Amino acid sequence: MVDELMPKVTFLPVNKTVEAEEGQSLLDVAMDNDIRLEHNCGGNCACSTCHVIVKDGMEKLSRKTEEEQDELEEAEGLAPTSRLGCQSKIYGDIIVEIPPYRSSLLNEDVTKIEALIKEKEKALNLSRSNPASQPSQTEGKTE
Amino acid sequence: MNTDQKTYDITVIGAGPVGLFAAYYAGFRDLNCKIIDCLPQIGGQLTTLYPQKFVYDVAGFPKILATDLALNLHKQAQQYNPKICLEEKVQQIFYLEDRAIKLTTDKAEHFSKKVILTAGAGVFTPRKLEPESAKKFENRGLYYMVKDTEFFRGKKLLVIGGGDTALDWALHLKDMAKGIYLIHRSNKFLAAASSVRQLMNSNIEVHTHTELKEILGNDHIQGAIIVDKSVNQEKTLDVDTILCCIGYTPNLGPIKEWGLELAGSTIKVNPRMETNLSGVYAAGDVATYEGKLRLICTGFSDAAVAVNYAAHSIYPELRVFPGYSTNVMEQKEEEKLAHKT
Structure with missing residues (x-):
């Protein structure tokens, strides 16, 4: 059921629309809904990794502080409607885009890459713990 | 109010990576130094925001945990025993007649000849x-x-x-x-x-x-x-x-009222890291100049530049160029030995 009163946030390019609580930050909404938005400093306005570009509803976000603007200047692909996800509190329906350089790794790509990394790590660990022998399915451990 | 009457050569405001390195560097240049920070521990963002994350872009360290980087910087600075004042928020600046600077905090007064602002994004106030x-x-x-x-x-x-x-x-x-x-x-x-x-x-x-x-x-x-x-x-x-x-919200706080030339919440400096206020330098994320990149590695460089020019400004007989640390330290060791015998 869709709650008419709750603000709705659409994330592009994944094109996922989710409900948010009034006053929640964009970063929190993204995290709650498994939408990947980086946040290196933990959402404390001390980096620019949660950069988003607002496509509609700029006026429905909390005001931008000078501190946020300073961090934003380091963001890649800075646009006039750029905001930091961690500092933007939501007070209405909005549409935001996660810039391409971050969203290139979104969705299935992330899962695929993560699986790949795990596979590689596994192979690496195997060859490390067992440098002489070939990786094999046998259970017995060689000393 | 407990006040340390000693006039230090340099007061560093902010005990993040750049502030700690500035304190080391002051010691290396034979200057005595005091660091003030509003947080209860040293390390700034390294220890407050991402203590368990790895940092990969510090020269000489292929990979180092943020906490360990802070501890190493502290150890490096400790060689010269800087005075460290934690949980103090700097409020105002006063110029005294003898060209010394008085800083007031919420707890005390501090005296020094020069001030280096390494305040990063400012005071981190808990939400x-x-x-x-x-x-x-x-x-x-x-x-x-x-x-x-x-x-x-x-x-x-x-x-x-x-x-x-x-x-x-x-x-x-x-x-x-x-x-x-x-x-x-x-x-x-x-x-x-x-x-x-x-x-x-x-x-x-x-x-x-x-x-x-x-x-x-x-x-x-x-x-x-x-x-x-x-x-x-x-x-x-x-x-x-x-x-x-x-979480925290950063704010430059009372420093904004000092009359510094600002660009947003950063402070404009010249190539010597001097601000528009006499005797006040800035380095690291809080400082801005043409082409500035806010990185730990450039912050270290800012700190060295600021301290070297401050050293020469306090003691004109000290050259701006510090010499090479390998030689300088060797000479210092020799002097120490000569002094003992």
């Missing part, structure tokens, strides 16, 4: 809780920072937050407290994955999707009502102490 009842208990059972871990011994503790600060403290205090809960408004944690794993395997009772609704009690905390937002269910926890770590 406060919203419930009305929270104000009443602030510093009377409800805390936003840990000053002394011993204080929490034997307490029935509720930790609020899902970032590194909340988890680090919860894990640190879990065996000292009489009982410990952690609530977080989401089920996604901002803290390092290893800390989340430790938390989930610990004796800490964790409630996700949960917020604090009300604090109970009159003079002291007698309990906390929490609400699980996913099922809208309330629960009363038997706690007497609450530690709230839900």
Whole structure:
């Protein structure tokens, strides 16, 4: 059921629309809904990794502080409607885009890459713990 | 008000990586130095925001944990015993007749010949809780920072937050407290994955999707009502102490009123890292100049530039160029030996 009163946030390019609580930050909404938005400093306005570009509803976000603007200047692909996800509190329906350089790794790509990394790590660990022998399915451990 | 009457050569404001390196560098240039920071520990963002993350772009370290980088910088600075004043917020600046500078903080007055601002993004003020009842208990059972871990011994503790600060403290205090809960408004944690794993395997009772609704009690905390937002269910926890770590908001604070030439919340400096105020330098993230990149490595460079020019400005007989540390240190050792014999 869709709650008419709750603000709705659409994330592009994944094109996922989710409900948010009034006053929640964009970063929190993204995290709650498994939408990947980086946040290196933990959402404390001390980096620019949660950069988003607002496509509609700029006026429905909390005001931008000078501190946020300073961090934003380091963001890649800075646009006039750029905001930091961690500092933007939501007070209405909005549409935001996660810039391409971050969203290139979104969705299935992330899962695929993560699986790949795990596979590689596994192979690496195997060859490390067992440098002489070939990786094999046998259970017995060689000393 | 306890005031240190000694006039130091340099006062560094901000004990983050750049401030700590500036303190080292002041010692290397035979200047005595004092560092002031508003946080209860050194390291700035390294130890406050991402203690368990790796930093990869510090020269000479293929990979180093942020906490370890802070500890190493502290160790490097400690060679020259800088005076470190923590939990002090710098307020005002005064120029005295003898060209010395007086800084006032919320606790004391400090005197020095030069000031280097390495304040990063500014003062990190903890975000406060919203419930009305929270104000009443602030510093009377409800805390936003840990000053002394011993204080929490034997307490029935509720930790609020899902970032590194909340988890680090919860894990640190879990065996000292009489009982410990952690609530977080989401089920996604901002803290390092290893800390989340430790938390989930610990004796800490964790409630996700949960917020604090009300604090109970009159003079002291007698309990906390929490609400699980996913099922809208309330629960009363038997706690007497609450530690709230839900993030920080940075602000340059009173320094903004000093009359410094600003660009947003950064301070304009010339190639010698001098600000428009006499005797005041800036370095690291708080400083800006054409082409400035806000990185730890460029911050270190800013610090060295600032200290070298400050050294020459205080003692004109000291050259700006410091010499090469390999030679300088060798000479210093020899001088020490000669002095002994």
